[in-house]
Amino acid sequence: MIPAQFDYVRPDSLAEACQALAADEEAKVLAGGQSLMPLLRLRLSYPSKLVDVGRLAELKGVHDRGDHVRIGAMTTHDEVLRSPVLAAECPLLALAATHVADPAIRHRGTFGGSLAHADPAGDLPAVVLALDGVLVAASAQGEREIPAAEFFVDYLETSLRQGEILSGVRIPKLGRGWGFHYEKFRRTAQAWAIVGVAVAVRRSNGSIAEARIGLTNMAATPLRARAAEAALQGVELGDQVRQACEEAAADTSPPADLHAQPDYRRHLARVLTHRAVRTAAGSP
Structure with missing residues (x-):
């Protein structure tokens, strides 16, 4: 099927993306698109605008921050499973990422997109929950931290507010043993x-x-x-x-x-x- 008509914007910064999302209640974020695109084609989703965050380097990468690891929302599943930082500090995430779909999906699909989609059959939400992860939501008003236990509200529904974009996830290091x-x-x-x-x-x-x-x-x-x-x-x-x-x-x-x-x-x-x-x- 052919998706319904929508506008498309590709911002150059996270701040610009937040502004574009806040300006339209029917807008949706486009990350890797592996969950959203099938919904559009089947006309199960009717966004008035897509805000493409694919070029935002500030949303990508795995970073060791001392007592925790921060994973950018636009980091792909393949990057998660190949990250030496996660292999050393959060091996459960790297292991679970190997179970996500197939190599083609893992090279396009994103870590943050999987969490924001909130499908209960997805592999990574349960892992982040078990690791007591903290999800970071960005908006025009700044950042908001959401514990994983409070992030998943219902089927395909999260606690992200209008105008907020999931920018990253903090995973506490568990240490030895x-x-x-x-x-x-x-x-x-x-x-x-x-x-x-x-x-x-x-x-x-x-x-x-x-x-x-x-x-x-x-x-x-x-x-x-x-x-x-x-x-x-x-x-x-x-x-x-x-x-x-x-x-x-x-x-x-x-x-x-x-x-x-x-x-x-x-x-x-x-x-x-x-x-x-x-x-x-x-x-x-």
């Missing part, structure tokens, strides 16, 4: 997750001192598996880990669609969480 893993169950290599699990585990004296678990496609937004996190605290590696991971599906509301029913997704969440925790904890 942490292990990471991302498990994803999907129909084909390029498909969205039926269920995905992002895990960070800190071990101490042969047991799990702390666990962080983000769930993909288990509700209208990405979720933290808080019950499983609490159950895993202080648990020694072994059968107790499996029992604790049975809590992974607690307080979830997975969707029903052509690919899976809610009870099957809950089963997958428990199984994948157990696999991810064991891998992250270095257990055979």
Whole structure:
């Protein structure tokens, strides 16, 4: 299909982009376009204007900022998975980026675009949630920091306000002693997750001192598996880990669609969480 008519602007600075977006309530930001363009072609989205931020160098790159890593919103998935900074400081993000679609999409799609699109079946929102990321929104009034736990509001809906553009994400460094893993169950290599699990585990004296678990496609937004996190605290590696991971599906509301029913997704969440925790904890 052919998209509905819209205006197009390509600003030269983030400030100019914010002004263009604030001036039109029906305007949308165009980043990599891997989510927006299909919606336009199917006429599921009718923006009056596209604000193309693709040329804004200030929105790109991965930067070590001491106690955290800042990832520009226009950094591509491929740049995320190849970043030596993320490999050293936030390996869970680099690992999860390898699961995003296929190489062609990863070279065009952007880290910030994936988060702003807020599809609960996307891989990266649950990872940023598990890592307690902070999303930075820019507007004509300045910057606003939004904790990941407050950013995802509903299906394809975020807490970004009119006139705000996601400019970057801050990921706190967890330091030594942490292990990471991302498990994803999907129909084909390029498909969205039926269920995905992002895990960070800190071990101490042969047991799990702390666990962080983000769930993909288990509700209208990405979720933290808080019950499983609490159950895993202080648990020694072994059968107790499996029992604790049975809590992974607690307080979830997975969707029903052509690919899976809610009870099957809950089963997958428990199984994948157990696999991810064991891998992250270095257990055979």
